Amino acid sequence: MEWRxxxxxxxxxxxxIDAMNSLKATILLTVCVFLLASSxxxxxxxxxxxxxxxTVLPILExxxxxxxxxxxxxxxxxxxxxxxxxxxxxAAATAWHEAMHxxxxxxxxxxxxxxxxxxERNVLVGWIRGEIDRVKAELKSTGGQVxxxxxxxxxxxxxxxxLLGLEMDYARDLPPEGASPDGFxxxxxxxxxxxxxxxxxxxxARRGLDRIIETxxxxxxFEHTFEKSNVGDKWFNYEVSNYLGRWQGFYGKMVDTYPExxxxxxxxxARADIPEGRGAPxxxxxxxxxxxxxxxxxxTEKIEITESESKTYEFTGRVENHxxxxxxxxxxxxxxxxxxxxYDDGAAKPKEVELERDGKKKKGIPAEEGYPxxxxxxxxxxxxxxxxxxxxxxxxxxxxxxxxxxxxQAYVGExxxxxxxxxxxxxxxxxxxDRFVNFYVVIRPDFPSFEAAMKETLAMALISxxxxxxxxxxxxxxxxxxxxxxxxxxxxxxxxxxxxxDLMHLADQGQLSKPAVLNGQILRMLQDERGWRFFQQxxxxxxxxxxxxxxxxxTGTYKGFDTTxxxxxxxxxxxxxxxxxxxxxxxxxxLNADFTMLNEPLAKHYGVEGVTGQxxxxxxxxxxxxxxxxxxxxxxxxxxxxKDSHPIRxxxxxxxxxxxxxxxxxxxxxxxLDETNPDFAKLTIREQLExxxxxxxxxxxxxxxxxxxxALENFDAIGKFRLQANDKPVIASDTxxxxxxxxGVVSLKKYLVEHRSEDFARALVSxxxxxxxxxxxxxxxxxxxxxxxxxxxxxxYRILHLIEQLxxxxxxxxx
Numbered sequence: 001m002e003w004r005x006x007x008x009x010x011x012x013x014x015x016x017i018d019a020m021n022s023l024k025a026t027i028l029l030t031v032c033v034f035l036l037a038s039s040x041x042x043x044x045x046x047x048x049x050x051x052x053x054x055t056v057l058p059i060l061e062x063x064x065x066x067x068x069x070x071x072x073x074x075x076x077x078x079x080x081x082x083x084x085x086x087x088x089x090x091a092a093a094t095a096w097h098e099a100m101h102x103x104x105x106x107x108x109x110x111x112x113x114x115x116x117x118x119x120e121r122n123v124l125v126g127w128i129r130g131e132i133d134r135v136k137a138e139l140k141s142t143g144g145q146v147x148x149x150x151x152x153x154x155x156x157x158x159x160x161x162x163l164l165g166l167e168m169d170y171a172r173d174l175p176p177e178g179a180s181p182d183g184f185x186x187x188x189x190x191x192x193x194x195x196x197x198x199x200x201x202x203x204x205a206r207r208g209l210d211r212i213i214e215t216x217x218x219x220x221x222f223e224h225t226f227e228k229s230n231v232g233d234k235w236f237n238y239e240v241s242n243y244l245g246r247w248q249g250f251y252g253k254m255v256d257t258y259p260e261x262x263x264x265x266x267x268x269x270a271r272a273d274i275p276e277g278r279g280a281p282x283x284x285x286x287x288x289x290x291x292x293x294x295x296x297x298x299x300t301e302k303i304e305i306t307e308s309e310s311k312t313y314e315f316t317g318r319v320e321n322h323x324x325x326x327x328x329x330x331x332x333x334x335x336x337x338x339x340x341x342x343y344d345d346g347a348a349k350p351k352e353v354e355l356e357r358d359g360k361k362k363k364g365i366p367a368e369e370g371y372p373x374x375x376x377x378x379x380x381x382x383x384x385x386x387x388x389x390x391x392x393x394x395x396x397x398x399x400x401x402x403x404x405x406x407x408x409q410a411y412v413g414e415x416x417x418x419x420x421x422x423x424x425x426x427x428x429x430x431x432x433x434d435r436f437v438n439f440y441v442v443i444r445p446d447f448p449s450f451e452a453a454m455k456e457t458l459a460m461a462l463i464s465x466x467x468x469x470x471x472x473x474x475x476x477x478x479x480x481x482x483x484x485x486x487x488x489x490x491x492x493x494x495x496x497x498x499x500x501x502d503l504m505h506l507a508d509q510g511q512l513s514k515p516a517v518l519n520g521q522i523l524r525m526l527q528d529e530r531g532w533r534f535f536q537q538x539x540x541x542x543x544x545x546x547x548x549x550x551x552x553x554x555t556g557t558y559k560g561f562d563t564t565x566x567x568x569x570x571x572x573x574x575x576x577x578x579x580x581x582x583x584x585x586x587x588x589x590x591l592n593a594d595f596t597m598l599n600e601p602l603a604k605h606y607g608v609e610g611v612t613g614q615x616x617x618x619x620x621x622x623x624x625x626x627x628x629x630x631x632x633x634x635x636x637x638x639x640x641x642x643k644d645s646h647p648i649r650x651x652x653x654x655x656x657x658x659x660x661x662x663x664x665x666x667x668x669x670x671x672x673l674d675e676t677n678p679d680f681a682k683l684t685i686r687e688q689l690e691x692x693x694x695x696x697x698x699x700x701x702x703x704x705x706x707x708x709x710x711a712l713e714n715f716d717a718i719g720k721f722r723l724q725a726n727d728k729p730v731i732a733s734d735t736x737x738x739x740x741x742x743x744g745v746v747s748l749k750k751y752l753v754e755h756r757s758e759d760f761a762r763a764l765v766s767x768x769x770x771x772x773x774x775x776x777x778x779x780x781x782x783x784x785x786x787x788x789x790x791x792x793x794x795x796x797y798r799i800l801h802l803i804e805q806l807x808x809x810x811x812x813x814x815x
Contacts, residue, residue, distance in 0.1 A: 052084055056127045059120045063109055075664030075701070086135045086779070093135060093779055100128040107737075135779050149188030149470045149774045151492075152177050154537065156201075158497035158530075160462075163422055164208050165393050167318055173200040182770045184541045186492070189776060198463055205462035209455040211261070211320070213398065215448075218389035222259055223382040226252035228358070231336070236295060239364045243357055244281070244341035244374040247349060247365040252379050255334040256327075261320040262384025263391075266300060266337055271310040273373040279600045279612040280304045281372035282342040285315045289325040290332040296323040302342060304614055305374060319383055337381050341374045345604075346562060398454065412454070413437050419458060424466040425491075425498055426484035426507075436461060470774070481815050483507035489812060490521065493772045495530040496537060513813070519804050526581060526800075535578040542767050543657055545570055545634050554643040558718055568602045569633040569719065575616040576632070580799055587764055587797040588757060591658075592749040593627040595620050605633070605720070625721055625745050629658070630712060633719025639709070640717035644725070647689065647709025654708050659756060660763035663705050686710065686731050707734035711748040761797055762789045772806055784811050 060079060066072065068079040077095065086093035102108045103125050109115060116124070151159060153171045160170040175197065180187030229240045231251040238249035264287075272281050283305050288297035300315045325333060352363045367373075390398075397419060403411035416436045420428035440457045447453035465471060470488060481489065487499040487507045499507070503521065506512040512521065525531055540546045548570065553561050575597035580589055589595075598619045603611035606626065611619060621627050629635050639650030656662035689706050713732040716722050723730055732744040740755075742748050752760065765788045770777055777785070788805055795801040806812060 052127065055123055059116070059124060063114055063116055063120065067109070067113065077664070084131070086131045090778065093132070096128050097132060097779065100125055100132075132779050132782070149186070150191040150193055150468055151470070152185050152191055154533070155186065155492060155496045156468075158495070158533070160204065160208060162497050162500075164212055165396065166208055166212055167321065168208055168211065169321075170204045170208060173203065179541070180770070180776060182767060182776070183544055184767075184771050185537075186496075186771065186774045187776065188774050193468075201463045201468065202459060205459040206455070209458055211318075212393045213451050213455045213458075214390040214394050215451045218386075219259065219262065219384055221382065221384060222254070222257045223380065224252065224254050224257070225378055225380040226250075226337075227378050233362060238340075241358055241364070242376040243367075244339065244376060245365065245368055245371055246341065246344055248341070250339040250376045250379060252337040252381060253334045254336075254381065258335045258381075259319050259383045260324055262318070263386065264317055264319050264381065264383030265385045266315040266317075267312055267380045267382075268315070268339060269310060269312045269377040269379075270305065271375045271377070272305040272308050273375070274306070274308050275370045275372060277612065278345075278370060278372055279343060279614065280306045281374045282614065283313065283374055284340045284342045286338045286340075287317070287319075287322040287335065288338070289323060289334065289336055291325070291330055292332070297338060298322040305372075306613075310377060316385075337379060339374075339376060339379060341372070343372045344562075345371075346560060397458070398451065404450075408450070409437060409441060412440050412457070415454065416457070416461070420461060420466075422498065422504075423461055425488045425504075426466075426482075432466075478814050480513070481813050483510050483512040485815065486512055486518075486813060490518075490525070490807060492774075493807070494522070494525045494534045495528075496533045497530065515808065518807060522804055522807060523800070526803075532574075532578070535574050535581070538768070538771050539574045539577050540570070542771070543573065543629070543635065543638075544653065545573060545638060548634060548638050551637060551640065551642045553637075553718060557643050558716075561718060562601075565601060565605060565718075566637070568599065568605075569637060571599075571616060572597050572602055573629065573632050573634045576629075577799075579618060581803070582800075584798050584800045587761065587792075587799050587802075588753060589627075590629050590764075591752045591757065591760060593621070594624075596626060596632065602633070605718075623721075625714065628749055630654070630745055630749060631715075631719075636712070636715045636719035637717060639712070642717055644717055645709075645713060645715060647713060648705060649709070650712050651705045651707070651709030655705070658752075658763060659759045660766055661759065663701060666701070686713075704737050707736045707742055708748070710734040711742040712745055714744055757797075758789075758793065761792055764799075765789045765792055765802065768802065769806060769811070773811060781811065784809060 065080045067074040068077050070078075070080055077099075079099070082095055083089040083092035084096075086096065099108075103116075103121055153174050153176070156174070157169075157171040161167060177185045178190045179185050180190045228242065229249075229251045230253050231240060233240050235249055235251055237247070239247055240251060241248040242250060244250060266285055266287075268283065268285065270283070274280050281304070282302060284302040285300045286297040287300060288295060290296075298321065300317045303313065305313075325335060327333070347368070350365050350368065353366050354361065355364050355366060356362075357364055386392075398415060399418070401411055401414065403414060413433055416433050417428060420432060420436075424432075436457055439460060440453055443456060444450075444453045447456065461467060470492060484507045487503040490512075491497060491499040491503060502524075503512065506517060506521070511517050526534065548566060553563065553566070555561050576590075579585070579597055580587065595618050597616045598606070598608060598611050599614050599616045600612050601614075603609070603619065608619060608621075611617075625631055635653070636645070636650070639653055640646050652663060689702065689710070711732055711734065713725075713730050714721055714723070716725070733742060735741055736751070740751055742751065762785065766777060766785055769781070769785065769788065788802065788809070791805050792798075792802045
């Protein structure tokens with residue numbers, strides 16, 4: 001069967017293809033048309049070239065081109081051929097903008113160059129400032145550019161899961177996202193779309209809908225209860241038992257009668273021994289199997305058992321999300337439910353002895369005195385579980401209605417109207433609804449059932465531009481966002497997902513844009529469990545903590561280091577930002593604080609006593625070296641090789657992430673440090689860096705880099721404080737380019753608070769704005785950053801206030 005489909009955006013696009021692929025192809029064409037239509041061509045007005053040639057160029061030729069000209073490009077910057085058309089060449093405008101800041105700081109020309117007179121400096125700064133102001137005015141008069149940003153992997157995963165109500169790895173096949181220059185993964189300029197990627201989206205939509213829209217009769221429900229394990233006395237390195245210390249496990253095996261898809265419920269009835277001064281035992285439930293000489297598991301959930309008396313705990317998941325055995329194959333058939341106690345204090349494993357356990361004598365690991373223990377009484381597996389058939393997810397989409405029997409086409413229209421309102425994050429137009437109804441009508445004869453045809457129709461909606469993109473229709477003039485558009489911007493900023501029912505209801509009522517309502521929603525969203533996505537993603541991308549995954553801690557140097565502690569280190573920093581925001585505290589705590597956020601494992605790592613349990617909580621610090629970001633292991637590990645500290649990495653990170661003042665990249669011909677000295681490994685860090693400072697080509701840059709990292713040398717690669725390294729005293733003192741003497745991390749933090757707090761605040765404002773808007777900052781945003789930074793300072797640098805002001809700004813609310 002063939003049919004003709006018309007989908008109009010800026011012009012009609014006609015395609016004639018087979019019915020199964022028709023709407024998919026139309027949607028792909030629509031994406032292309034929309035991308036082209038959303039590109040705005042701006043008028044370029046020439047700058048005042050006569051003034052530049054007569055007054056500015058002579059100064060540049062005399063004082064600047066010697067180091068930044070055709071023959072020499074210090075810091076990889078060349079000015080003699082840099083465009084002076086700030087409007088047409090944004091990269092050049094940004095370079096001139098940075099040059100203005102350097103001139104204002106008095107950092108250029110360098111000490112060994114011919115200095116600028118006050119008049120010459122004023123001419124250069126005045127010219128750059130004038131051009132910037134001219135461009136800002138021009139950009140504001142254009143009405144801005146359309147916001148067209150694809151959902152990134154995380155946003156797509158969260159949105160599909162919230163829309164369909166089904167836990168599944170929707171982003172499994174999607175390519176990794178590229179980060180923007182600021183390190184963020186929600187920047188529209190870094191998010192591309194390809195035809196093959198559209199295929200992946202379609203496959204993910206079909207997989208999800210296949211699990212939700214039921215086409216078969218209700219399946220058989222299997223239920224197994226285990227009061228004892230049924231896999232023998234040993235399972236790999238674990239003793240099989242109802243008594244769960246560190247070295248025991250409970251295993252319930254189902255050989256033939258178990259489901260392969262659908263929701264399941266595991267209930268565990270257990271009691272616990274919780275010694276005083278120790279954390280609670282940690283119950284981990286997993287489902288998997290043993291193919292042969294290995295075991296494959298996926299954890300369902302991990303919880304702390306904080307009550308000692310007998311209690312029943314529930315764990316839920318989807319069977320198909322776990323590794324499943326092939327029926328009738330392998331030496332060890334069957335699906336297994338496993339329960340472990342994952343509390344671990346890092347002590348050595350005791351030797352096995354003869355003992356009595358579970359009512360019989362056997363060899364096993366003796367009880368460890370004072371150790372948290374779980375006593376399993378019973379474990380039940382039930383699946384698939386459902387209250388009625390079809391299940392609630394199916395009925396949420398294909399709801400009950402007499403229309404289905406009396407007027408199927410009208411019923412499809414009502415289904416799509418409801419579904420598209422949530423998928424598109426706004427009410428769908430009648431033309432959009434009709435398009436999918438027509439698609440359903442054409443394909444219905446090719447599908448065996450109504451449900452099967454509806455799955456394909458719904459899948460088409462999930463690869464359409466209004467779902468995959470945050471679309472705000474282009475206009476000739478600026479306008480305020482509708483409440484629906486504002487709900488989406490706010491939700492993807494703070495939750496990385498679609499608006500929830502509360503936001504949608506407020507948008508329906510036209511109430512969301514009211515300042516008091518909006519501020520109330522911001523606080524609600526940040527306090528909601530979905531608000532954790534903001535704290536995790538913004539923190540990780542702003543501070544580049546994701547790069548810690550590339551750092552392998554040398555367990556030869558740091559014997560006994562538990563690699564799972566890396567995750568706890570990251571959590572400290574994420575919870576620290578969350579605590580500052582939700583308690584309306586000053587961002588200056590990031591530079592220096594008398595508290596941090598710890599749980600039991602990280603407190604032990606730092607040598608802090610009195611902290612038990614896995615939950616992170618505020619802990620007062622008596623050690624002044626530890627407070628603030630610069631004392632947190634996540635940051636210190638990031639600035640390391642995994643074997644030792646790396647002061648250059650730490651210095652570059654500090655200047656880039658905290659001060660938004662990254663040093664210029666090294667020239668391409670600079671050798672690695674260890675290539676300059678055969679006995680390099682025997683040198684102290686300070687001696688290693690002096691190798692570079694002795695090189696004329698390296699000295700000027702390293703004078704502005706090294707001191708920042710040297711001051712952190714008392715911390716090793718895993719963030720522990722030290723006074724010696726390689727049997728030599730650690731020297732953590734150096735001098736900043738402005739003459740300030742630094743003597744360790746305490747003096748560095750003091751300097752940052754007293755002299756660079758405004759730079760830090762502006763850097764945070766800029767990075768948060770980039771993340772919130774999903775785009776790079778431009779010259780036209782300078783007034784916005786100025787206003788936000790000023791308000792931020794006037795309100796004691798409270799981050800919650802900054803978020804509220806950012807959301808209230810025209811940049812966020814005006815299209």
